[in-house]
Amino acid sequence: MKSYRKELWFNAKTRRALINITPQVEECLRDSGVTEGLVLVNAMHITASVFINDDEAGLHSDFEKWLEKLAPEKPYSQYAHNSFEDNADAHLKRTIMGREVLVAVSGGKLDFGPWEQIFYGEFDGKRRKRVLVKIIGE
Amino acid sequence: MKSYRKELWFNAKTRRALINITPQVEECLRDSGVTEGLVLVNAMHITASVFINDDEAGLHSDFEKWLEKLAPEKPYSQYAHNSFEDNADAHLKRTIMGREVLVAVSGGKLDFGPWEQIFYGEFDGKRRKRVLVKIIGE
Amino acid sequence: MKSYRKELWFNAKTRRALINITPQVEECLRDSGVTEGLVLVNAMHITASVFINDDEAGLHSDFEKWLEKLAPEKPYSQYAHNSFEDNADAHLKRTIMGREVLVAVSGGKLDFGPWEQIFYGEFDGKRRKRVLVKIIGE
Numbered sequence: 001m002k003s004y005r006k007e008l009w010f011n012a013k014t015r016r017a018l019i020n021i022t023p024q025v026e027e028c029l030r031d032s033g034v035t036e037g038l039v040l041v042n043a044m045h046i047t048a049s050v051f052i053n054d055d056e057a058g059l060h061s062d063f064e065k066w067l068e069k070l071a072p073e074k075p076y077s078q079y080a081h082n083s084f085e086d087n088a089d090a091h092l093k094r095t096i097m098g099r100e101v102l103v104a105v106s107g108g109k110l111d112f113g114p115w116e117q118i119f120y121g122e123f124d125g126k127r128r129k130r131v132l133v134k135i136i137g138e
Numbered sequence: 139m140k141s142y143r144k145e146l147w148f149n150a151k152t153r154r155a156l157i158n159i160t161p162q163v164e165e166c167l168r169d170s171g172v173t174e175g176l177v178l179v180n181a182m183h184i185t186a187s188v189f190i191n192d193d194e195a196g197l198h199s200d201f202e203k204w205l206e207k208l209a210p211e212k213p214y215s216q217y218a219h220n221s222f223e224d225n226a227d228a229h230l231k232r233t234i235m236g237r238e239v240l241v242a243v244s245g246g247k248l249d250f251g252p253w254e255q256i257f258y259g260e261f262d263g264k265r266r267k268r269v270l271v272k273i274i275g276e
Numbered sequence: 277m278k279s280y281r282k283e284l285w286f287n288a289k290t291r292r293a294l295i296n297i298t299p300q301v302e303e304c305l306r307d308s309g310v311t312e313g314l315v316l317v318n319a320m321h322i323t324a325s326v327f328i329n330d331d332e333a334g335l336h337s338d339f340e341k342w343l344e345k346l347a348p349e350k351p352y353s354q355y356a357h358n359s360f361e362d363n364a365d366a367h368l369k370r371t372i373m374g375r376e377v378l379v380a381v382s383g384g385k386l387d388f389g390p391w392e393q394i395f396y397g398e399f400d401g402k403r404r405k406r407v408l409v410k411i412i413g414e
Binding site: 061103 | 176209219240
Protein backbone atom coordinates (compact mmCIF):
# COMPACT_ATOMS: atom_id res chain seq x y z
CA MET A 1 0.00 0.00 0.00
CA LYS A 2 1.23 3.46 -0.92
CA SER A 3 0.50 6.41 1.29
CA TYR A 4 0.92 10.14 0.57
CA ARG A 5 0.39 13.29 2.66
CA LYS A 6 0.47 16.95 1.82
CA GLU A 7 -0.76 20.17 3.43
CA LEU A 8 -2.16 22.92 1.21
CA TRP A 9 -2.00 26.44 2.69
CA PHE A 10 -4.46 29.25 2.10
CA ASN A 11 -4.71 32.86 3.18
CA ALA A 12 -8.05 34.27 2.06
CA LYS A 13 -8.14 38.07 1.89
CA THR A 14 -11.79 38.12 2.97
CA ARG A 15 -13.70 36.56 5.87
CA ARG A 16 -15.47 34.20 3.47
CA ALA A 17 -14.22 32.72 0.20
CA LEU A 18 -14.72 29.65 -1.99
CA ILE A 19 -11.51 28.50 -3.69
CA ASN A 20 -11.32 25.78 -6.36
CA ILE A 21 -8.50 23.46 -5.23
CA THR A 22 -9.02 20.69 -7.80
CA PRO A 23 -5.73 21.44 -9.64
CA GLN A 24 -3.72 21.20 -6.40
CA VAL A 25 -5.38 17.88 -5.47
CA GLU A 26 -4.68 16.53 -8.98
CA GLU A 27 -1.04 17.51 -8.57
CA CYS A 28 -0.89 15.66 -5.24
CA LEU A 29 -2.35 12.60 -6.93
CA ARG A 30 0.30 12.69 -9.68
CA ASP A 31 3.04 13.09 -7.05
CA SER A 32 1.68 10.15 -5.05
CA GLY A 33 1.95 7.66 -7.90
CA VAL A 34 -1.31 6.06 -6.73
CA THR A 35 -3.50 4.74 -9.55
CA GLU A 36 -6.15 2.85 -7.55
CA GLY A 37 -7.29 4.05 -4.15
CA LEU A 38 -8.84 6.91 -2.23
CA VAL A 39 -8.05 10.61 -1.74
CA LEU A 40 -9.19 12.26 1.49
CA VAL A 41 -9.24 16.06 1.40
CA ASN A 42 -10.19 17.75 4.68
CA ALA A 43 -10.08 21.15 6.29
CA MET A 44 -7.65 21.10 9.24
CA HIS A 45 -9.53 24.03 10.83
CA ILE A 46 -13.01 23.88 12.30
CA THR A 47 -14.20 27.11 10.69
CA ALA A 48 -13.52 25.95 7.13
CA SER A 49 -14.84 23.30 4.75
CA VAL A 50 -13.84 21.11 1.89
CA PHE A 51 -16.74 20.24 -0.40
CA ILE A 52 -17.58 19.27 -3.97
CA ASN A 53 -19.88 21.31 -6.15
CA ASP A 54 -20.03 23.41 -9.31
CA ASP A 55 -17.51 26.13 -10.21
CA GLU A 56 -20.17 28.69 -11.14
CA ALA A 57 -20.14 32.25 -9.81
CA GLY A 58 -23.92 32.59 -9.55
CA LEU A 59 -24.13 29.44 -7.44
CA HIS A 60 -21.33 30.67 -5.20
CA SER A 61 -23.22 33.89 -4.49
CA ASP A 62 -26.30 31.75 -3.76
CA PHE A 63 -24.23 29.75 -1.23
CA GLU A 64 -23.11 32.99 0.45
CA LYS A 65 -26.66 34.33 0.76
CA TRP A 66 -28.07 30.98 1.85
CA LEU A 67 -25.44 30.33 4.54
CA GLU A 68 -25.95 33.84 5.89
CA LYS A 69 -29.67 33.07 6.16
CA LEU A 70 -29.17 29.70 7.91
CA ALA A 71 -26.29 30.83 10.18
CA PRO A 72 -25.94 34.63 10.16
CA GLU A 73 -22.63 36.22 11.09
CA LYS A 74 -24.22 39.13 13.00
CA PRO A 75 -25.17 40.14 15.58
CA TYR A 76 -22.14 38.47 17.13
CA SER A 77 -23.87 38.53 20.52
CA GLN A 78 -26.44 35.92 19.41
CA TYR A 79 -23.84 33.15 19.92
CA ALA A 80 -22.49 31.94 23.28
CA HIS A 81 -19.20 31.02 21.57
CA ASN A 82 -18.57 34.69 20.79
CA SER A 83 -17.32 35.84 24.19
CA PHE A 84 -13.66 35.84 23.11
CA GLU A 85 -14.32 35.05 19.42
CA ASP A 86 -16.54 36.41 16.67
CA ASN A 87 -16.59 33.27 14.53
CA ALA A 88 -19.41 31.09 15.88
CA ASP A 89 -21.24 31.49 12.57
CA ALA A 90 -18.19 30.07 10.77
CA HIS A 91 -18.40 26.86 12.85
CA LEU A 92 -22.07 26.51 11.85
CA LYS A 93 -21.52 27.34 8.17
CA ARG A 94 -18.73 24.78 7.96
CA THR A 95 -21.05 22.19 9.51
CA ILE A 96 -23.53 22.65 6.67
CA MET A 97 -20.86 22.60 3.95
CA GLY A 98 -18.91 19.68 5.45
CA ARG A 99 -15.36 19.09 6.71
CA GLU A 100 -14.09 16.64 4.13
CA VAL A 101 -14.54 14.86 0.83
CA LEU A 102 -13.39 11.40 -0.19
CA VAL A 103 -12.70 10.88 -3.87
CA ALA A 104 -12.08 7.58 -5.64
CA VAL A 105 -8.89 7.20 -7.65
CA SER A 106 -9.34 5.04 -10.77
CA GLY A 107 -6.75 4.65 -13.53
CA GLY A 108 -4.59 7.32 -11.91
CA LYS A 109 -7.29 10.02 -12.03
CA LEU A 110 -9.81 11.61 -9.67
CA ASP A 111 -12.91 9.56 -10.51
CA PHE A 112 -15.31 12.46 -11.05
CA GLY A 113 -18.66 13.04 -12.66
CA PRO A 114 -18.97 15.78 -15.32
CA TRP A 115 -19.12 18.88 -13.07
CA GLU A 116 -17.48 17.81 -9.83
CA GLN A 117 -14.86 20.24 -8.52
CA ILE A 118 -13.26 20.36 -5.06
CA PHE A 119 -13.54 23.61 -3.10
CA TYR A 120 -11.96 25.02 0.00
CA GLY A 121 -14.68 26.95 1.83
CA GLU A 122 -13.27 29.64 4.09
CA PHE A 123 -15.67 31.12 6.66
CA ASP A 124 -13.21 32.86 9.00
CA GLY A 125 -10.38 34.03 6.79
CA LYS A 126 -7.70 36.71 6.71
CA ARG A 127 -5.16 34.28 8.16
CA ARG A 128 -3.12 31.25 7.11
CA LYS A 129 -5.05 28.00 7.26
CA ARG A 130 -4.52 24.46 6.01
CA VAL A 131 -6.12 21.62 4.09
CA LEU A 132 -4.85 18.04 4.38
CA VAL A 133 -4.60 15.76 1.35
CA LYS A 134 -4.10 12.09 2.25
CA ILE A 135 -3.93 9.45 -0.46
CA ILE A 136 -3.80 5.70 0.05
CA GLY A 137 -3.80 2.94 -2.54
CA GLU A 138 -1.52 1.28 -5.04
CA MET B 139 -5.02 -4.59 -2.08
CA LYS B 140 -8.15 -5.24 -4.13
CA SER B 141 -9.97 -2.43 -5.86
CA TYR B 142 -13.42 -2.41 -7.47
CA ARG B 143 -15.39 0.23 -9.35
CA LYS B 144 -18.95 0.34 -10.63
CA GLU B 145 -21.37 3.02 -11.80
CA LEU B 146 -25.04 2.72 -10.88
CA TRP B 147 -27.44 4.56 -13.22
CA PHE B 148 -30.74 6.16 -12.24
CA ASN B 149 -33.51 7.96 -14.13
CA ALA B 150 -36.00 9.35 -11.62
CA LYS B 151 -39.41 10.11 -13.12
CA THR B 152 -39.86 13.10 -10.79
CA ARG B 153 -37.72 16.13 -9.96
CA ARG B 154 -37.09 14.77 -6.48
CA ALA B 155 -36.88 11.16 -5.30
CA LEU B 156 -35.25 9.06 -2.57
CA ILE B 157 -34.22 5.60 -3.79
CA ASN B 158 -32.93 2.79 -1.55
CA ILE B 159 -29.75 1.52 -3.24
CA THR B 160 -28.55 -0.80 -0.47
CA PRO B 161 -29.20 -3.99 -2.50
CA GLN B 162 -27.13 -2.70 -5.45
CA VAL B 163 -24.25 -1.74 -3.14
CA GLU B 164 -24.39 -5.17 -1.49
CA GLU B 165 -24.21 -6.77 -4.94
CA CYS B 166 -21.14 -4.65 -5.77
CA LEU B 167 -19.53 -5.81 -2.54
CA ARG B 168 -20.15 -9.48 -3.39
CA ASP B 169 -18.73 -8.95 -6.90
CA SER B 170 -15.64 -7.24 -5.48
CA GLY B 171 -14.61 -10.18 -3.30
CA VAL B 172 -13.48 -7.71 -0.62
CA THR B 173 -14.03 -8.94 2.94
CA GLU B 174 -12.18 -6.23 4.92
CA GLY B 175 -12.04 -2.65 3.71
CA LEU B 176 -14.10 0.40 2.80
CA VAL B 177 -16.93 1.14 0.36
CA LEU B 178 -17.26 4.68 -0.94
CA VAL B 179 -20.64 5.48 -2.51
CA ASN B 180 -20.95 8.98 -4.00
CA ALA B 181 -23.22 10.92 -6.31
CA MET B 182 -21.34 11.80 -9.52
CA HIS B 183 -23.65 14.77 -10.05
CA ILE B 184 -23.74 17.92 -7.95
CA THR B 185 -27.53 18.10 -7.69
CA ALA B 186 -27.86 14.65 -6.09
CA SER B 187 -26.87 12.99 -2.82
CA VAL B 188 -25.94 9.67 -1.34
CA PHE B 189 -26.84 9.40 2.34
CA ILE B 190 -27.70 6.88 5.04
CA ASN B 191 -30.95 6.97 6.95
CA ASP B 192 -34.16 5.06 7.60
CA ASP B 193 -36.34 3.47 4.89
CA GLU B 194 -39.59 4.87 6.27
CA ALA B 195 -42.13 6.68 4.08
CA GLY B 196 -43.21 9.18 6.76
CA LEU B 197 -39.62 10.26 7.33
CA HIS B 198 -39.08 10.63 3.58
CA SER B 199 -42.03 13.01 3.33
CA ASP B 200 -40.58 14.91 6.32
CA PHE B 201 -37.27 15.23 4.42
CA GLU B 202 -39.13 16.61 1.36
CA LYS B 203 -41.00 19.23 3.42
CA TRP B 204 -37.92 20.16 5.45
CA LEU B 205 -35.60 20.55 2.46
CA GLU B 206 -38.22 22.69 0.71
CA LYS B 207 -38.30 24.92 3.81
CA LEU B 208 -34.50 25.24 4.07
CA ALA B 209 -33.85 25.58 0.32
CA PRO B 210 -37.10 26.20 -1.59
CA GLU B 211 -37.30 25.33 -5.28
CA LYS B 212 -39.41 28.39 -6.18
CA PRO B 213 -39.44 31.20 -7.07
CA TYR B 214 -36.59 30.26 -9.41
CA SER B 215 -35.62 33.93 -9.64
CA GLN B 216 -34.41 34.00 -6.01
CA TYR B 217 -31.15 32.27 -7.05
CA ALA B 218 -28.36 33.84 -9.11
CA HIS B 219 -27.49 30.37 -10.49
CA ASN B 220 -30.88 30.20 -12.22
CA SER B 221 -30.13 32.38 -15.25
CA PHE B 222 -29.73 29.40 -17.59
CA GLU B 223 -30.77 26.74 -15.05
CA ASP B 224 -33.66 26.18 -12.64
CA ASN B 225 -31.85 23.84 -10.27
CA ALA B 226 -30.02 26.06 -7.75
CA ASP B 227 -32.22 24.63 -4.97
CA ALA B 228 -31.01 21.14 -5.92
CA HIS B 229 -27.38 22.16 -5.31
CA LEU B 230 -28.37 23.45 -1.85
CA LYS B 231 -30.52 20.45 -0.95
CA ARG B 232 -27.72 18.09 -1.94
CA THR B 233 -25.34 20.09 0.29
CA ILE B 234 -27.54 19.41 3.32
CA MET B 235 -28.02 15.72 2.50
CA GLY B 236 -24.36 15.11 1.57
CA ARG B 237 -22.48 13.89 -1.51
CA GLU B 238 -21.14 10.58 -0.24
CA VAL B 239 -21.09 7.87 2.38
CA LEU B 240 -18.23 5.65 3.46
CA VAL B 241 -19.18 2.25 4.83
CA ALA B 242 -16.90 -0.22 6.58
CA VAL B 243 -16.67 -3.76 5.20
CA SER B 244 -16.21 -6.41 7.91
CA GLY B 245 -16.43 -10.17 7.34
CA GLY B 246 -17.58 -9.58 3.75
CA LYS B 247 -20.63 -7.49 4.73
CA LEU B 248 -21.59 -3.82 4.93
CA ASP B 249 -20.90 -3.13 8.62
CA PHE B 250 -24.21 -1.49 9.47
CA GLY B 251 -26.23 -0.65 12.55
CA PRO B 252 -29.80 -1.95 12.82
CA TRP B 253 -31.60 0.58 10.56
CA GLU B 254 -28.90 1.92 8.27
CA GLN B 255 -29.85 1.95 4.59
CA ILE B 256 -28.11 3.74 1.71
CA PHE B 257 -30.18 6.17 -0.38
CA TYR B 258 -29.71 7.96 -3.64
CA GLY B 259 -31.26 11.42 -3.20
CA GLU B 260 -32.33 12.95 -6.49
CA PHE B 261 -33.09 16.68 -6.45
CA ASP B 262 -33.03 17.46 -10.18
CA GLY B 263 -34.32 14.34 -11.86
CA LYS B 264 -36.06 13.32 -15.08
CA ARG B 265 -32.73 12.42 -16.67
CA ARG B 266 -30.06 9.73 -16.45
CA LYS B 267 -27.59 10.27 -13.61
CA ARG B 268 -24.91 8.19 -11.93
CA VAL B 269 -23.62 6.99 -8.57
CA LEU B 270 -20.07 5.69 -8.14
CA VAL B 271 -19.30 2.66 -5.97
CA LYS B 272 -15.60 2.28 -5.18
CA ILE B 273 -14.40 -0.53 -2.93
CA ILE B 274 -10.88 -1.04 -1.62
CA GLY B 275 -9.58 -3.68 0.75
CA GLU B 276 -8.64 -7.32 0.85
CA MET C 277 -3.09 -4.28 4.73
CA LYS C 278 -4.11 -4.19 8.37
CA SER C 279 -7.73 -3.86 9.36
CA TYR C 280 -9.25 -3.09 12.77
CA ARG C 281 -12.83 -2.83 14.04
CA LYS C 282 -14.30 -1.71 17.33
CA GLU C 283 -17.71 -0.63 18.59
CA LEU C 284 -17.94 2.17 21.15
CA TRP C 285 -21.09 2.16 23.29
CA PHE C 286 -22.87 5.20 24.72
CA ASN C 287 -25.88 5.75 26.95
CA ALA C 288 -26.63 9.47 27.13
CA LYS C 289 -28.72 10.47 30.13
CA THR C 290 -30.45 13.20 28.13
CA ARG C 291 -32.25 13.25 24.77
CA ARG C 292 -29.43 15.32 23.27
CA ALA C 293 -25.73 15.31 24.14
CA LEU C 294 -22.35 16.03 22.54
CA ILE C 295 -19.60 13.71 23.78
CA ASN C 296 -15.90 14.08 22.96
CA ILE C 297 -14.74 10.63 21.83
CA THR C 298 -11.25 11.58 20.63
CA PRO C 299 -9.49 9.67 23.45
CA GLN C 300 -11.38 6.44 22.63
CA VAL C 301 -10.57 6.76 18.92
CA GLU C 302 -6.89 7.38 19.76
CA GLU C 303 -6.92 4.23 21.89
CA CYS C 304 -8.39 2.25 18.97
CA LEU C 305 -5.63 3.58 16.73
CA ARG C 306 -2.94 2.45 19.19
CA ASP C 307 -4.55 -0.99 19.47
CA SER C 308 -4.72 -1.32 15.69
CA GLY C 309 -0.98 -0.87 15.16
CA VAL C 310 -1.74 1.12 11.98
CA THR C 311 0.73 3.96 11.33
CA GLU C 312 -0.35 5.00 7.80
CA GLY C 313 -3.97 4.78 6.70
CA LEU C 314 -7.50 5.94 7.39
CA VAL C 315 -9.85 5.86 10.39
CA LEU C 316 -13.58 5.83 9.71
CA VAL C 317 -15.76 6.75 12.70
CA ASN C 318 -19.51 6.54 12.13
CA ALA C 319 -22.73 6.50 14.09
CA MET C 320 -24.42 3.09 13.73
CA HIS C 321 -27.79 4.69 14.48
CA ILE C 322 -29.68 7.07 12.22
CA THR C 323 -30.60 9.52 14.97
CA ALA C 324 -27.00 10.21 15.99
CA SER C 325 -23.91 11.80 14.45
CA VAL C 326 -20.17 11.68 14.48
CA PHE C 327 -18.58 15.02 13.60
CA ILE C 328 -15.43 17.07 14.13
CA ASN C 329 -15.46 20.49 15.74
CA ASP C 330 -14.28 22.46 18.76
CA ASP C 331 -14.56 21.26 22.38
CA GLU C 332 -15.97 24.55 23.67
CA ALA C 333 -19.09 24.72 25.85
CA GLY C 334 -20.38 27.98 24.37
CA LEU C 335 -20.23 26.56 20.87
CA HIS C 336 -22.02 23.41 22.00
CA SER C 337 -24.91 25.47 23.38
CA ASP C 338 -24.95 27.37 20.07
CA PHE C 339 -25.26 24.03 18.22
CA GLU C 340 -28.19 23.04 20.47
CA LYS C 341 -30.05 26.31 19.85
CA TRP C 342 -29.28 26.32 16.13
CA LEU C 343 -30.35 22.71 15.53
CA GLU C 344 -33.57 23.36 17.42
CA LYS C 345 -34.22 26.32 15.11
CA LEU C 346 -33.50 24.36 11.91
CA ALA C 347 -35.23 21.13 12.98
CA PRO C 348 -37.36 21.68 16.10
CA GLU C 349 -38.22 18.72 18.32
CA LYS C 350 -41.77 19.93 19.05
CA PRO C 351 -44.60 19.87 18.27
CA TYR C 352 -44.10 16.18 17.54
CA SER C 353 -47.18 16.24 15.30
CA GLN C 354 -45.42 18.38 12.66
CA TYR C 355 -43.58 15.29 11.37
CA ALA C 356 -45.15 12.39 9.46
CA HIS C 357 -42.51 10.04 10.92
CA ASN C 358 -43.90 10.64 14.42
CA SER C 359 -46.93 8.33 14.30
CA PHE C 360 -45.20 5.59 16.34
CA GLU C 361 -42.05 7.58 17.13
CA ASP C 362 -41.23 11.03 18.51
CA ASN C 363 -37.74 11.30 17.03
CA ALA C 364 -38.18 12.70 13.50
CA ASP C 365 -36.27 15.84 14.55
CA ALA C 366 -33.34 13.62 15.55
CA HIS C 367 -33.11 12.20 12.01
CA LEU C 368 -33.01 15.76 10.62
CA LYS C 369 -30.51 17.05 13.19
CA ARG C 370 -28.20 14.13 12.49
CA THR C 371 -28.44 14.91 8.77
CA ILE C 372 -27.07 18.42 9.37
CA MET C 373 -24.31 17.24 11.71
CA GLY C 374 -23.31 14.24 9.57
CA ARG C 375 -23.10 10.46 10.04
CA GLU C 376 -19.36 9.94 9.84
CA VAL C 377 -15.87 11.36 9.77
CA LEU C 378 -12.80 10.03 8.03
CA VAL C 379 -9.46 10.91 9.61
CA ALA C 380 -6.02 10.40 8.10
CA VAL C 381 -3.47 8.38 10.08
CA SER C 382 0.11 9.66 9.64
CA GLY C 383 3.09 8.50 11.70
CA GLY C 384 0.78 6.50 13.97
CA LYS C 385 -1.34 9.51 14.98
CA LEU C 386 -4.70 11.06 14.06
CA ASP C 387 -3.56 13.67 11.54
CA PHE C 388 -5.41 16.64 13.02
CA GLY C 389 -5.31 20.41 12.80
CA PRO C 390 -4.91 22.42 16.02
CA TRP C 391 -8.50 22.28 17.33
CA GLU C 392 -10.02 19.20 15.72
CA GLN C 393 -11.82 16.89 18.13
CA ILE C 394 -14.20 14.03 17.32
CA PHE C 395 -17.69 14.13 18.84
CA TYR C 396 -20.54 11.73 19.19
CA GLY C 397 -23.73 13.73 18.70
CA GLU C 398 -26.72 12.12 20.38
CA PHE C 399 -30.16 13.43 19.32
CA ASP C 400 -32.39 10.66 20.66
CA GLY C 401 -30.70 9.40 23.78
CA LYS C 402 -31.57 7.68 27.05
CA ARG C 403 -30.69 4.29 25.57
CA ARG C 404 -27.61 2.30 24.56
CA LYS C 405 -26.28 3.21 21.12
CA ARG C 406 -23.13 2.50 19.16
CA VAL C 407 -20.35 4.09 17.14
CA LEU C 408 -18.19 2.07 14.75
CA VAL C 409 -14.45 2.65 14.47
CA LYS C 410 -12.90 1.02 11.40
CA ILE C 411 -9.20 1.44 10.65
CA ILE C 412 -7.37 0.29 7.53
CA GLY C 413 -3.75 0.79 6.56
CA GLU C 414 -0.29 -0.49 7.40
